Amino acid sequence: xxxxxxxxxxxxxxxxxxxxxxxxxxxxxxxxxxxxxxxxxxxxxxxxxxxxxxxxxxxxxxxxxxxxxxxxxxxxxxxxxxxxxxxxxxxxxxxxxxxxxxxxxxxxxxxxxxxxxxxxxxxxxxxxxxxxxxxxxxxxxx
Amino acid sequence: xxxxxxxxxxxxxxxxxxxxxxxxxxxxxxxxxxxxxxxxxxxxxxxxxxxxxxxxxxxxxxxxxxxxxxxxxxxxxxxxxxxxxxxxxxxxxxxxxxxxxxxxxxxxxxxxxxxxxxxxxxxxxxxxxxxxxxxxxxxxxx
DNA sequence: GCTTGAACCTCTAGCAACTAGAACATTTAC
DNA sequence: GTAAATGTTCTAGTTGCTAGAGGTTCAAGC
Numbered sequence: 236x237x238x239x240x241x242x243x244x245x246x247x248x249x250x251x252x253x254x255x256x257x258x259x260x261x262x263x264x265x266x267x268x269x270x271x272x273x274x275x276x277x278x279x280x281x282x283x284x285x286x287x288x289x290x291x292x293x294x295x296x297x298x299x300x301x302x303x304x305x306x307x308x309x310x311x312x313x314x315x316x317x318x319x320x321x322x323x324x325x326x327x328x329x330x331x332x333x334x335x336x337x338x339x340x341x342x343x344x345x346x347x348x349x350x351x352x353x354x355x356x357x358x359x360x361x362x363x364x365x366x367x368x369x370x371x372x373x374x375x376x377x
Numbered sequence: 378x379x380x381x382x383x384x385x386x387x388x389x390x391x392x393x394x395x396x397x398x399x400x401x402x403x404x405x406x407x408x409x410x411x412x413x414x415x416x417x418x419x420x421x422x423x424x425x426x427x428x429x430x431x432x433x434x435x436x437x438x439x440x441x442x443x444x445x446x447x448x449x450x451x452x453x454x455x456x457x458x459x460x461x462x463x464x465x466x467x468x469x470x471x472x473x474x475x476x477x478x479x480x481x482x483x484x485x486x487x488x489x490x491x492x493x494x495x496x497x498x499x500x501x502x503x504x505x506x507x508x509x510x511x512x513x514x515x516x517x518x519x
Numbered sequence: 520g521c522t523t524g525a526a527c528c529t530c531t532a533g534c535a536a537c538t539a540g541a542a543c544a545t546t547t548a549c
Numbered sequence: 550g551t552a553a554a555t556g557t558t559c560t561a562g563t564t565g566c567t568a569g570a571g572g573t574t575c576a577a578g579c
Contacts, residue, residue, distance in 0.1 A: 359444065362427050
């Protein structure tokens with residue numbers, strides 16, 4: 236049986252994060268020692284690894300909740316898992332497009348700035364006047 | 378003089394957001410009517426446009442605070458503004474790299490999934506077993 | 520001058536997904 | 550037996566807003 240710390244090390248998860256996952260019902264309540272400390276087994280290692288891996292792929296926790304649910308029911312159709320993944324892919328591609336536009340604009344800003352003082356700083360000038368932008372960037376959350 | 382609502386419309390900013398910017402000291406406290414309502418002039422329109430534009434380019438509010446500060450002091454060196462922009466560009470490029478890896482992995486997951494039930498769903502299988510991944514994705518915040 | 524309805528006001532709480540800290544308890548190794 | 554490491558709960562903070570409650574002011578029409 237693992238302590239919360241060892242589980243964390245094994246899965247690359249901070250202790251607080253594991254407790255947080257438990258709190259929001261993503262991880263089950265584990266067994267405890269007489270003194271009240273959590274102890275974990277292999278099932279929990281697998282589950283947490285799954286969660287962490289999905290997080291690394293950018294899935295939001297709610298999507299992970301669904302995926303775990305599907306994973307727990309091997310006889311259900313795979314379509315749902317598939318569509319969750321497709322949704323995530325779309326998100327990723329959307330963010331990439333936005334970032335591409337931002338990068339273009341930032342690069343241009345920086346290249347055109349030739350030093351000197353802020354009065355004629357190109358970076359600040361572009362920020363002041365949106366009309367100087369060439370791309371259609373609006374990627375706040377990107 | 379503009380009301381907060383008109384300022385919002387003019388700059389594409391929600392009213393709540395403007396008040397929030399004021400609260401954190403990014404926007405100055407504006408003049409008020411006798412009844413206590415905010416009224417704005419051209420200076421504020423420019424300042425808010427600057428903020429919004431920088432946000433669209435992904436700058437965090439703290440960076441924007443610095444940029445506004447620089448913008449207010451035309452005699453200071455442009456180097457700082459430049460380095461803030463460079464920092465932002467690096468961030469953007471980092472996020473793009475991560476997203477690229479994620480996209481590859483997601484695409485592969487989806488392509489290999491041939492339907493059926495979740496017991497042999499490729500999507501879930503990949504999530505279960507990280508070793509199946511080809512790319513080195515670890516882009517949670519990406 | 521009066522009414523009405525839209526827009527304003529403050530304040531609090533919520534979102535995602537953690538992270539950090541305080542103050543205390545348990546476990547483990549020597 | 551003791552001390553260090555790790556565990557416990559609880560609260561609050563992070564970023565950048567957003568939403569709602571409950572009340573006030575403004576501007577236009579009559």
